[in-house]
Amino acid sequence: MRRYALRRVAQIVPVMFFIATINFVLIHLAPGDPAGALAGEGAPKEFIEALRQEYGLDRSLLEQLAVYLGTLLQGDLGFSFAYRRPVIEVILDRVPATLLLVLASQIAAIVFGTLLGAYSARHYPSKLDSVVTGVTLSLYAMPIFWTGLLLILVFAVTLRWLPASGMFSFNAPAEGIGRGLDVARHMVLPASALFLYSLPQYVRLTRASVIEVMREDFITTARAIGYSENVVFLKHALRNALLPAVTVAGLSLSFVFAGALLTETVFGWPGLGRLMYEGVLKRDYPVLMGVFIATSALVLVVGIVTDLIYAALDPRVSYE
Amino acid sequence: MIAAEETLARLDEEHLAAMEGLRRARAVGVRAFAARFLAQPSAVVGALLLGLVAATAALAPFIAPYDPFSLHRTLQPPSAAHWLGTDPLGRDIASMIVWGGRVSLAFAFGAAALSLAVGVLMGAIPGYVGGIVDDLFSRSFDTFLVIPRLFLIILIVALLGSNILFVIAVMGFTMWPSNAKIMRAQVLTIKKRGYVQAAVAAGASPLPIILQHVIPNGLAPVIANSTLQMAYAVLTEAGLSFLGLGDVNQVSWGQILNAGQAYVRSGPWIVISPGLAIMTLLLGLHLVGDGVARVLNPRLSLGRE
Numbered sequence: 001m002r003r004y005a006l007r008r009v010a011q012i013v014p015v016m017f018f019i020a021t022i023n024f025v026l027i028h029l030a031p032g033d034p035a036g037a038l039a040g041e042g043a044p045k046e047f048i049e050a051l052r053q054e055y056g057l058d059r060s061l062l063e064q065l066a067v068y069l070g071t072l073l074q075g076d077l078g079f080s081f082a083y084r085r086p087v088i089e090v091i092l093d094r095v096p097a098t099l100l101l102v103l104a105s106q107i108a109a110i111v112f113g114t115l116l117g118a119y120s121a122r123h124y125p126s127k128l129d130s131v132v133t134g135v136t137l138s139l140y141a142m143p144i145f146w147t148g149l150l151l152i153l154v155f156a157v158t159l160r161w162l163p164a165s166g167m168f169s170f171n172a173p174a175e176g177i178g179r180g181l182d183v184a185r186h187m188v189l190p191a192s193a194l195f196l197y198s199l200p201q202y203v204r205l206t207r208a209s210v211i212e213v214m215r216e217d218f219i220t221t222a223r224a225i226g227y228s229e230n231v232v233f234l235k236h237a238l239r240n241a242l243l244p245a246v247t248v249a250g251l252s253l254s255f256v257f258a259g260a261l262l263t264e265t266v267f268g269w270p271g272l273g274r275l276m277y278e279g280v281l282k283r284d285y286p287v288l289m290g291v292f293i294a295t296s297a298l299v300l301v302v303g304i305v306t307d308l309i310y311a312a313l314d315p316r317v318s319y320e
Numbered sequence: 321m322i323a324a325e326e327t328l329a330r331l332d333e334e335h336l337a338a339m340e341g342l343r344r345a346r347a348v349g350v351r352a353f354a355a356r357f358l359a360q361p362s363a364v365v366g367a368l369l370l371g372l373v374a375a376t377a378a379l380a381p382f383i384a385p386y387d388p389f390s391l392h393r394t395l396q397p398p399s400a401a402h403w404l405g406t407d408p409l410g411r412d413i414a415s416m417i418v419w420g421g422r423v424s425l426a427f428a429f430g431a432a433a434l435s436l437a438v439g440v441l442m443g444a445i446p447g448y449v450g451g452i453v454d455d456l457f458s459r460s461f462d463t464f465l466v467i468p469r470l471f472l473i474i475l476i477v478a479l480l481g482s483n484i485l486f487v488i489a490v491m492g493f494t495m496w497p498s499n500a501k502i503m504r505a506q507v508l509t510i511k512k513r514g515y516v517q518a519a520v521a522a523g524a525s526p527l528p529i530i531l532q533h534v535i536p537n538g539l540a541p542v543i544a545n546s547t548l549q550m551a552y553a554v555l556t557e558a559g560l561s562f563l564g565l566g567d568v569n570q571v572s573w574g575q576i577l578n579a580g581q582a583y584v585r586s587g588p589w590i591v592i593s594p595g596l597a598i599m600t601l602l603l604g605l606h607l608v609g610d611g612v613a614r615v616l617n618p619r620l621s622l623g624r625e
Binding site (some may be wrong): 014015019020023024026027029030031037058123137138140141142143145149150152157164253254256257259262265266276277279280281283285288289291292296297299300302 | 384459463465466467469470471472474476477478479480481548551558559562563564565572576580581585588591594595598599602603606607
């Protein structure tokens with residue numbers, strides 16, 4: 001188990017190297033001067049000149065790449081002129097909000113999605129199953145930012161039940177339960193958007209795999225032995241059908257973070273995605289590149305954690 | 321290419337006859353495929369939805385009530401003059417929706433076709449060659465697949481520009497790894513089959529074998545994956561335009577949503593119709609995709625049979 005974990009962690013290195021190289025290539029492809037891309041728009045001349053010295057932009061490309069990778073390895077993602085702070089600080093401020101939103105919505109989506117998928121498969125074929133399939137397909141076809149706008153239109157603008165944007169109220173208590181409740185109230189709509197966006201894949205997957213498993217020989221055997229239909233379903237079919245859902249949870253992370261980016265933009269949720277959007281508006285390239293690196297790292301780390309949980313749950317996974 | 325033609329010329333007649341048989345089998349396959357596809361009501365609905373979007377986009381100059389860039393009174397609710405109202409700049413939303421379909425379809429077909437071409441070659445050639453080359457390539461697909469793609473695309477577009485053709489190319493070149501992975505899996509089984517072994521024995525060199533036998537026989541699941549890729553391209557374009565990274569010389573559904581998001585209170589009609597348009601296209605793509613997948617693998621139970 002420990003060797004498996006170490007090997008998975010070691011896989012981060014080539015991927016991060018690749019991502020850093022993509023950034024480096026983009027800096028040099030950008031129109032104008034690489035130092036301009038490293039600085040972002042609106043930076044003064046002296047700042048750009050300092051960057052040119054720091055990153056050795058008068059030297060050969062290979063040397064420049066080495067310097068750039070070295071800087072990144074020290075955790076230095078550059079300096080955002082728009083925020084007048086190191087990029088890494090700006091990013092670390094935003095990570096908790098994104099993780100909170102992603103974890104809450106994904107746990108809900110996995111739990112409800114597998115249950116609904118299994119329930120639908122249990123009643124397959126029937127009218128109920130067709131309704132679930134139809135609703136899932138429609139949700140699948142809704143762009144997440146549009147779902148977000150509709151949620152705002154209904155629950156914030158028309159019904160006035162929930163706040164439309166942000167994470168805190170101006171007059172909210174600074175700490176304690178009051179603050180937690182205030183954040184929770186702000187989180188309901190964005191988390192619902194992300195939940196509705198992720199739900200269909202779990203419903204579809206669980207439904208398909210439960211229907212498939214119900215056709216297997218061991219299910220027929222269990223029925224022939226005389227187990228009740230509920231026992232067959234819960235103990236044999238559902239258990240075997242749950243594994244693919246966990247696998248997909250790990251595989252779809254970059255898709256979830258993309259959804260989080262758009263959701264945070266719609267709801268002004270102060271996470272990494274919203275930071276990316278602000279970076280686009282301000283042409284703050286160091287922040288854009290920093291968020292790309294940070295999100296890649298998050299996807300990798302959360303992916304490894306998911307894999308390790310999966311390995312711990314399923315004894316058949318080999319650690320070699 | 322010349323070398324490839326010479327090799328083909330060297331193939332003996334027996335082999336050519338075998339290929340002819342294969343081609344005929346494939347033609348019958350297409351007819352059976354169509355029949356089984358059309359036997360599914362949901363797939364037919366999907367095809368009709370796609371047809372609706374395609375016809376609207378193709379006939380845009382005749383259907384659109386106004387020039388989508390022309391300005392009228394701002395923030396008009398739906399009326400007889402403006403069926404879907406006007407946006408904060410005074411553009412007619414119905415006309416923008418009709419013309420915007422072209423951008424979405426250009427992304428769907430352009431990006432998916434590019435991704436198909438690159439993915440098939442990147443999967444088939446290393447997969448056929450095998451060894452270290454194959455190892456290196458499949459590792460790089462896996463690396464590519466974990467990268468948060470939307471963040472990368474936003475970064476590229478923000479740094480290098482949002483010209484529509486450029487963005488389609490960026491999408492095509494970032495989407496191919498899943499096609500390559502599927503193609504590679506296909507190649508690994510196909511290269512062991514009799515007709516490929518026969519071509520090798522007949523002295524054909526690898527490239528014509530890959531192009532003539534391996535790729536055509538492994539293509540079906542990759543094409544099924546393409547409907548998903550088209551949906552992804554449509555969604556990503558809409559997302560980019562929504563974030564304000566669309567091509568300013570085009571009208572797109574995402575751009576209407578971008579213009580309308582600050583007016584959810586005073587002009588809710590602005591954001592309703594473009595979302596419905598995106599949904600229609602995506603629903604069509606998903607239903608057709610499920611239909612194709614079900615014909616290819618009858619054991620699948622994605623929806624009601």
